[in-house]
Structures are given as structure tokens and as C-alpha cells.
Amino acid sequence: MDQKVIIIGSGLGGLVTATLLARQGLKVTVLERQRQAGGCLQSYRRGRNDYDTGLHYVGGLGEGQILDTAFRKIGLRDLPWVRLDADGFDRITIGGEEYRYAEGYDAFVNTLAEKFPSERAGLQAYVDQLQEINEHTLQWLNGQTMTFPDSVAVGAWDYLHSIIHDERLIQVLGASSQKMELRRDTLPLFNFAHSNSSFIASSWRLKGGGNTLVDRLVTMIEKDGGEVLRRKEVEELVVRDHQVVAARCSDGSVYEGSLFISDIHPALLQGMFKEKIGRGGMFFRRMATQPNTMGMLTVSLKLKDGQLPYFNDNRYVYRTTDVWDYAEENRVDDIKGLMISCRVPEDLTVATDGQVEKGHMGYARQLDLLTPMPWEDVKAWSETTTGRRGADYLSMKEKAANHCIALAETVIPGLREMVEERYVSTPLTWRDYDQTPFGSAFGLRKDYHQPLYAMVSAQSPIRNLFLTGQSLMLHGVEGVTMTALNLCEQVLPKWL
């Protein structure tokens, strides 16, 4: 095959697509504006430590599960994945009470039914729905054509109310919400269920963090003759006769190709066409005006040695008893909810099946505290650039970090005293790193009232320009991987 493929952006979607196309013998070039590949998956180094940004845990790596099946196809399954605690991979504290999500659909129902005995039937209906969505995805992964299920047009909040009566349980089922935008009025059941289902099937961390995954993908691309070029910011897509013929970068370099794939936020494409592109213009203008998901504040903590035993689960802790929709009211000096994620220590012993032995887990060295942050809280500095935002921005970050640590201390007493160093990133950090509008964490908002917009097509109005990445169908590692597989296995073969 002599197709020359240009991929814009080296996020997970761009790298998976590049890996699969290079393996098929296509000549692939990935253009990335940053010094480092990976987008949201990049880790950054401070001192002798790497800190993760957009990869804390994934779901569905148990044998035959969705991500396991996908990662075996791609070549990512043999990385050092660590299986989280089956008795409670997520531990949620709402109103001072702890609730556990246990691994496996039956265990999940049984554990929560201990706290909500009258809701056993509702919990069973919920996991039946999750399994149905899982089955649908697995069938597709195993060769069937991808079709969108009806659950895209159903609201997650409405659905939960149709099967469950206890308001607290509805809060608990949404409480691992920092990994999606939990909005009553928009979140489709499909997206809610897809994400939760995989994590309930089994939850995993990656030893070595996001860079481990990115390095493997880049190595595979290069082995098959592809290239991943850093510091290549695409500024213009040159169009002739309704086809993209080249990508022009800010350093003046030009990359010609016959097939173009964009892994950047779709809103960014709007400004890249200097010529008129007919009806396509409307599509890209619409992408630029669609609402985006929330941004995130992350407080990364380096801990003193030997202070906090490593915990092989995630902690979600809330000051509010209403976790749905709290994101927009979450404020720097009023942090209402947090996810606490523990990085896998380098010296943790992990069996080949990813299990760690309870009671022999050593000490945590790094924790991340994650919470939604509205754009309003950083808007005042939106005209500034990284490292030059001024003292008031730094003091806002300090204040936010202090409030986050105070909330985390309600489940990890004495945490503040264990901290050696801390680094804070905000939606502004994300906007300037990834170029995502408003520093949105998960790309375009999916809205069950507008299922067609929620499921943006991989085929753009320009014949040889395709889209991938988290704004399309599903976000997160699993969602983006599935979208890239769909592009390479079902959409592109009809075109190539």
C-alpha cells in the first residue's frame, strides 16, 4: 500500500491509529506540537519522580473483557498492569459513610445490597444493563459492525431513577464521577454505563504510568516504519479539489499525504482551512460551538518515605451529598468532592496476572487529588501563559491545594504532614498543553438530547480527512481505544 497517512496529534487515539495503520504497511507520520508524545497520557518529571496526568486507572483488562481484547490486538496487554483490590476497587465516602464498589457484577450487587437491602432488584437491573452494553461492545470488537445502541438517547439520571428509589444509592452509583462529567441534564446512559461497566468488570493501574503506554505505542509505530515527530504544530490543512493534500506546521515544514487523521479537539480544525471548504465549513463551525466537558484541578503530592501504606484502590470523598452536578458549584475555597489516586510504587511486587499480595504492599510515594474545576475559576488568567501567570494565580493554586488536602484528610488523617512536595495543574494548564478549549478534560460534551452530536462521525465532510480521539464517541483510555479501532477496522477499509 503506498498511501501516505498524516496523523495530527499524538494522543492515545492518534497513536493507536498510527500503530494499526503502520502495521498494515501504510506510511504513517504523526505530527505532535509538544516535545513529548501522549497528550493526556503524558507523564511529567519533577526531580527524580514522574507524575501522571490523565491516566489513573482503566477498566476491563480481565481475560476476555473489552480492554483486554482490544489491548491484545494492539500489543498493550503485556505492560505491567496492576489489578486493583477486588473487595473494593473504588471506596466512596458520602455523608461520612463508606461504600465499596467490588469487582465483578455479582459481587458489586451483593456488596451494595448489604447497605441498600431493599434495592437489590434495582441493582441487579443496573448491572444487567451494564452487561448488555458490554456484550454489544464485545460483539463489535469480535467483528460485527458498530451500531449505536438506544442507550445513547437515554439520560443516565432518568434511567437510574426508573430502576432505583433510594436517592443515596443513586448518588453512590454516580460517585466515581471524576472520570466523566456527571450531569443530570446531558449524560447519556451509554457513556455512563460503558465507563462504569468496564471498571466493575475489573479495575487496573499501570506501573510506570502513562509514559509506559505511550513509549510502547511509539516503539511499535517506529518498528513498522512510521514516525512520531515532536514540536510539529499543525497550523494549516491545505485543501485542493475538496481533499486535504498537506499539513503545514508553524515551523514552515509541510507534510503531504493522501489520508489525514485528526486526533486533536475537533474545534481546533475550524481555523486550519485557509481556502473555502464548502459545506464542510459548517461542520467545523458547529464543532467549535458545541459545549465541552468540565476541566480538572489536579494536586499531585510527593509523600515522605514510609508514611502512608500503599492502597490498591481509589478513594472518592465528598463533602456534598449531591454528587450529580456538583462540578459547576465546586469552587477553589469550597471543594465538594475529590478522587484520591495512589501511584503504583516502583518496588511493588506484582504477579504476572497483575495481582498484588495484600499486606505486603509497602508505602505510597505519590498521590493525586482530582476534582472538577469550572473555567470561571481560572478565566481571569486566560490571557497568560504557563509559568507567567503571576503571584495571584499561584496563590489561588495554593489555596485550592490546601482545601483539597483538607478534604482528603477526612479519609487519610494526617496527610498534610506526609507531603514533601506538591504540584498543581488547572484547566489552564490543560488548555495550554493540549489546546483543548477551556481545558476541558474529556472533550466535547455528550448529550442524550442530541444523540447524533454525541456520536460525532469519524468521517469528516472532507473525503480524506477522518477524526479520532475522545470527543467522538467515548472518552477515557477504553473509549478512545475503541474509537481508534473502529476507525481502522471498520471505517477506513471502505476508503483505502
Ligand SMILES: Cc1cc2nc3c(=O)[nH]c(=O)nc-3n(C[C@H](O)[C@H](O)[C@H](O)COP(=O)(O)OP(=O)(O)OC[C@H]3O[C@@H](n4cnc5c(N)ncnc54)[C@H](O)[C@@H]3O)c2cc1C
Ligand atoms: C485529569 C484527567 C484525568 C484522566 N484520568 C483518566 C483515567 O484515570 N482513566 C482513563 O481511562 N482516562 C482518563 N482520562 C481521559 C484520557 O486521558 C483521555 O480520554 C485520552 O487520553 C484522550 O486521548 P485523545 O486521543 O483524545 O487525545 P489527547 O490526549 O487530547 O491528545 C491530543 C494531542 O494533540 C496535540 N495537538 C493539539 N493541537 C495540535 C496541533 N495543532 N498540531 C499537532 N498536535 C496538536 C496535543 O498536544 C496532544 O498531544 C483523564 C483525563 C484527564 C484530563
